[in-house]
Amino acid sequence: xxxxxxxxxxxxxxxxxxxxxRRRFLDYLLGTSTxxxxxxxxxxxxxxxxxxxxxxAQQNSVVAAKNAEVANNTGKIFKFGSKPGIVIRTxxxxxxxxxxxxxxxxxxxxxDPAKKSIICACHNGVYDLTGKxxxxxxxxxxxxxxxxxxxxxxxxxRA
Amino acid sequence: MTKIDAVFLWLDExxxxxxxxxxxxxxxxxxxxxxxxYYFGGMTLFLFSVQVATGILLLLYYRPSADTAFESVxxxxxxxQFGWLIRSVHxxxxxxxxxxxxxxxxxxxxxxxxxSPREITWVSxxxxxFICIGFGFSGYLLPWNKLAFFATKVGTEIAGVVPLVGRxxxxxLRGGDEVTGATLTRFFGFHVAxxxxxxxxxxxxxxxxxxxxxxxxxxxx
Numbered sequence: 001x002x003x004x005x006x007x008x009x010x011x012x013x014x015x016x017x018x019x020x021x022r023r024r025f026l027d028y029l030l031g032t033s034t035x036x037x038x039x040x041x042x043x044x045x046x047x048x049x050x051x052x053x054x055x056x057a058q059q060n061s062v063v064a065a066k067n068a069e070v071a072n073n074t075g076k077i078f079k080f081g082s083k084p085g086i087v088i089r090t091x092x093x094x095x096x097x098x099x100x101x102x103x104x105x106x107x108x109x110x111x112d113p114a115k116k117s118i119i120c121a122c123h124n125g126v127y128d129l130t131g132k133x134x135x136x137x138x139x140x141x142x143x144x145x146x147x148x149x150x151x152x153x154x155x156x157x158r159a
Numbered sequence: 160m161t162k163i164d165a166v167f168l169w170l171d172e173x174x175x176x177x178x179x180x181x182x183x184x185x186x187x188x189x190x191x192x193x194x195x196x197y198y199f200g201g202m203t204l205f206l207f208s209v210q211v212a213t214g215i216l217l218l219l220y221y222r223p224s225a226d227t228a229f230e231s232v233x234x235x236x237x238x239x240q241f242g243w244l245i246r247s248v249h250x251x252x253x254x255x256x257x258x259x260x261x262x263x264x265x266x267x268x269x270x271x272x273x274x275s276p277r278e279i280t281w282v283s284x285x286x287x288x289f290i291c292i293g294f295g296f297s298g299y300l301l302p303w304n305k306l307a308f309f310a311t312k313v314g315t316e317i318a319g320v321v322p323l324v325g326r327x328x329x330x331x332l333r334g335g336d337e338v339t340g341a342t343l344t345r346f347f348g349f350h351v352a353x354x355x356x357x358x359x360x361x362x363x364x365x366x367x368x369x370x371x372x373x374x375x376x377x378x379x380x
Binding site for chain 1: 212219240
């Protein structure tokens with residue numbers, strides 16, 4: 001576009017060229033409509049690629065295990081919604097439940113009958129039977145859940 | 160010599176892009192009363208690239224298995240932002256592509272553009288027609304709704320009545336005796352891997368030949 005305008009300037013016999021302001025106006029129109037068109041294509045594509053937030057109905061209560069499944073001095077991992085939980089029966093027969101996600105890096109913790117504590121095998125984190133972090137890298141205690149034993153079912157409820 | 164020229168020269172010595180630039184610079188375009196019919200090949204190519212782009216986008220959320228396919232399509236059109244748009248563009252553009260493809264084919268036929276030396280261009284185009292119909296047939300099953308299921312059932316049944324090869328062909332298409340989840344994953348594979356690969360090669364040959372031979376001039380001109 002710029003080239004042809006220059007050539008016409010060199011040649012006085014050429015037909016009257018459009019005034020620069022009109023040319024600038026037309027360039028502006030062309031430019032903005034090109035940008036708008038590209039935007040109308042690119043914007044939906046980028047929006048499409050952003051994964052939508054999935055609203056997951058939070059589960060507040062779940063039957064974690066049957067009474068017979070958890071003997072004294074053992075633990076069992078259960079599914080609490082989409083996250084893991086652990087239910088433990090201590091040596092004295094007390095039933096407790098915690099979130100099984102280690103507060104360090106989300107590994108799944110397990111009950112260690114020899115140490116009588118909850119351990120995380122990934123980085124040697126140790127929690128006591130109240131969920132308190134006692135040694136290793138975990139920065140916070142495990143979240144404790146409320147336990148109800150009704151008949152044969154051990155029901156765990158988010159506090 | 161400016162910096163851009165230097166970069167161009169460096170690339171040209173290694174890639175020979177000057178030849179490509181020269182080919183791209185001088186193009187003979189058809190300028191006669193039949194010119195309008197020459198638009199449809201390019202339109203088909205454009206719609207094909209729309210299909211590739213929107214198809215890749217749909218792949219981000221589509222799940223090709225019997226118990227997730229339908230839900231994932233519902234998820235795309237109700238939950239994903241502009242999902243309805245991307246899916247509709249894919250579906251509409253597919254239909255328009257078949258339309259422009261047929262117009263392109265008939266215009267080439269009636270303008271006798273298949274004449275020597277363009278026979279291979281014609282044949283590769285005819286193969287592309289079958290590939291595109293294959294795209295349509297396999298893509299139709301993917302939403303995994305009632306319409307898709309029965310269309311595929313009937314469509315594969317038609318393949319099944321061909322003498323001798325019909326029965327094995329039906330079993331090959333369905334991945335078994337019935338239209339099941341096995342058919343779905345199979346058609347998905349055809350739709351996003353096998354057919355695109357073949358189509359890419361054929362389109363490459365087809366477009367390259369058009370560039371080599373230039374535009375055909377109808378005998379009546």
